Amino acid sequence: MSEIYIGVMTGTSMDGVDIVAASFDPLQLHATLTIPFDPDLQDELMALTLPGDNEIDRMGKADVALATMIGQGINQLIEKNNLNRSDIKAIGSHGQTIRHRPEHGFTLQIGDPNLISEITQIPVISDFRRRDMAAGGQGAPLVPAFHQALFQHASIDRVILNLGGIANVSILPANQPEAVYGFDTGPANILMDAWCERYTGHPYDENGDWAAYGTPIRPLMDRLYTHDFFAKEPPKSTGREDFNIDWLDDQIIDWRNDISYNELEDIPENIQATLAKLTVRAIQKAIYRSGLENGEVYVCGGGAYNSHLLEQLRWRLRKHHWSVQPTDVLGLSPTWVEATAFAWLAMRFIHKQSGNLPAVTGANGFRVLGTITAN
Template sequence: MPPIYIGLMSGTSLDSVDAVAVEYDGQRAQLLASHSEAFPADLRQRTLALMHPGADEIERLGRLDLALAELFARAANQLIEQQRLDRTSIRAIGSHGQTVRHRPEARFSLQIGDPNLIAERTGLPVVADFRRRDMAAGGQGAPLVPAFHNALFRDDGIDRVIANLGGMANITLLPRDRTRPVSGHDTGPGNVLLDGWIRHHLDLNYDRDGAWAASGSVLPALLEKLLDLPFFSARPPKSTGREQFNFDWLNGCIAAAGAEAESPENIQTTLLELTALTLCREIRAVLGESGEVYLCGGGSHNVCLKARLETLLKPYGLGTTAELGLDPDWVEACAFAWLAARTLQGLGGNIPPVTGAAGERILGAIYQP
């Protein structure tokens, strides 16, 4: 029986920790089970606070590092116990950790959730700290999931783009011609601004089906101001995070566009258009005359956003990774189970043209129980 790897992923949205069990034989990765551990409200607020510079950051970082590790370990143990997995069959846990600062321009990225404590609480080896080895080699440390997309979703018959709509949005181009390199990069905000705006105004965690955005209208002046950001015209490799796409930036754009008096639903609609336009521009820039686009991540459930993407991407086919055999909600967590396997096998986990690293590197560090 092939060994089992557990993948843990907590994204920009901070809604839950995703835990998956993946069977990996060195060739194919098969999702066996999944579990979602909700973020406690107080822990979510503490994490959000740490993402913005403030007083006493070192003390807060140390305490949060341990609190998040307890949450990640609980997610892994719940998955194992609920699915009655044999711990002796589990080779390792791959834990991405929680990103609290991503500064590729300064050559550092910080993910917390102490892997020593996860190993102690689960009794299993943990592979963590995936990004910094790539950054040491001159890369951006992100996105890392394109290597997994390449292993699982590439097809020799057609060009494909895998578009992840998490807090941030990113794309992976999988050319049918295997002499062409895989490419990928962040395209800008996915759900981060949409979730934050509806939480601020309606106290909801997200805009279910994009219904609130569907009730408003795009504000052209605001959209133009948002699109003026140099990140959108920068050439890859590029990656981003809350450091750029946050309320300080958004409110500055709203003021500059004279949109302070506009209804909040119109701003939500404009934010959805920003996500759709910036994603589709990048997809069209990399796909040829024909190709397929498959969505994954939480944004793949946003009916309004998906409808807008279908319009903007014609004549390309648009689906979700469920059609390729993997539920779109679990792709990223599966990627870190796969990356843990690569690390233990002594194999590279990054794609240099994606991150900008000088070459392929073995990612992560191993923490024994």
């Protein structure tokens, strides 16, 4: 049997832990599992993304709690699917990012790999981002190398769009492996989910129906788009440090104090529609700046199930004849792309192969990513 690698991903949206068991050449998913967060742990992880009191003790406790959850989830995946533990070469565990500051040369993911290895009795590859940062890179996004390996086409230009908490694109020009690049485009679910939960009590806007009911507020969108991140040239990456509900509240207050403020527009669904349009606008700009005339956009991440967002993106890209579809038409469900990417990165580490793309992260060269915690 081919080597099996387990990939573990918990993203910026913090809606759960995705776990896959995969083998490569060709890609095969042997098992999948999503574990929802305990609400208290979710709240603590979200709080740790911003400065607060007693951070080190709180981080240490969350580090242990998350690792325990991941380790037990992996054991559940193995036992439920009758996988042979001896066939599993390694676990690729991304961990939960609680601080990402490439401008200061550091990034921090928690979810102790020592504890995961102890619980599962399988080697764990973790800490994928800091090797790239040490080489002068952003340490993110890391999935474009996997997107290239899996999705690049010989004759069709493609863009892989990940709609997680943050949106990022992988630009895959046809038959040009050296021309592949990618970057974060800005917020996606991170703001829409928070706004939706505040006003509807639901953790996300199912199908984008609430946003579709509203009308975007142009002056507010223009204000949001003045964030410094949107003006930066790639390579670039971002996270909750830049885009969070407190930042959004500050922008809304400023808009309400502006001469352009119209109280008739100031209803929650209109602001949700504005956030959706902000996401689409940044993605459109990213695709157009690639210089590719037309091609195929394939969407992964939780946002792939936001039909309103995808329809808005199709509308914005219609003049250049870009198709927009979820990645499952290519054989990999949008839900499992990122977790599978970290199984792939674990495989690359074990075989001493690079996992980054310097054109994406800005690193000084190709690097083998991660560190190993042996069982």
